[in-house]
Amino acid sequence: MITLTVEMIVAVLKGKEEMERVIPYRTSEEWPLDVYKQFFPYKIERFTKYPHENTWEGMIIHKNQQLVIGDMGFKGGPDKDQIIHLGYSIVPGFRGHGFATEMGKAIIEWGLSQPNVKEAVATCNTDNEASKRVLEKIGFKVFKNTREKIHWHY
Template sequence: MPQATTPRLQIITFELDMIKALLEGPEELEKRIPYRVPADYPMDVYKQFFPYKIERFTGQPEENRWEGLIVHKESRTIIGDIGFKGSPNERGEINLGYSILPRYQGAGYATEAAVGMVDWGLAQPGVQKITATCSLDNHASIRVLQKAGLVQVREDDKKIYWSSPEELNDPNE
């Protein structure tokens, strides 16, 4: 993922060595990057995937380009993470995921980052569609995904499934 920027945020690639450092603690990552790393970063919902990510990125380094950290530009602080759950599948789909530390929620950062990532993702070779899921009761994520331009395509008893609309997917538009 290239250095992507939005008005208030910078999205940087979350590289393999950074993931390994973060497993040792936020202070270890902070020694390696020019940004503040809050003591409560990462959230457990994201950290649980680190062993899988380390294995995947070690065996397939090209996959790392889809993983990012969200940096608040003014304070130079990591406030969350965002990325796609791997490279495009055979249908050209990539699945968006993100999390924002609780103290930064409610300020529009997730929406700003999601809009930037949807734009970036659709501009990548081989990508035809952005997808996402969220739980039925996650009203904040529902709003974020709507504001990022995704539309609900179906739901089941636990999740809502989202997709970028066809007009966003057309590279000739």
């Protein structure tokens, strides 16, 4: 995993040629997912104004292929209650191979070892079976269910 910088986010929004010039890895044709890319303007603004938040988010690199296959992070770092909020995505072509679980375990271990962090939480849609399995394998436990979301803590 490598940090996703403001320069990289701007390059993604400018197009493939700029992205290839700035990001030091090849990128999957499927990355970034639209659900993640929609937050890029907000992330540019936040990371420019609060650069320390940028250290809490990165791109997942497939080691053998040297290819960006996803993203993972803690949505800006710990909140006022010292809780980090895990978010992640893996492009469809690389799902089901344990990448999210492997990275999730590593990033949770790292995140919980940081100053001013007491707990990690995550949410997923109730019908997202893959995310439920990933969060369970990482070690998260359900603490709340709603009609649309499952809320987890570690």
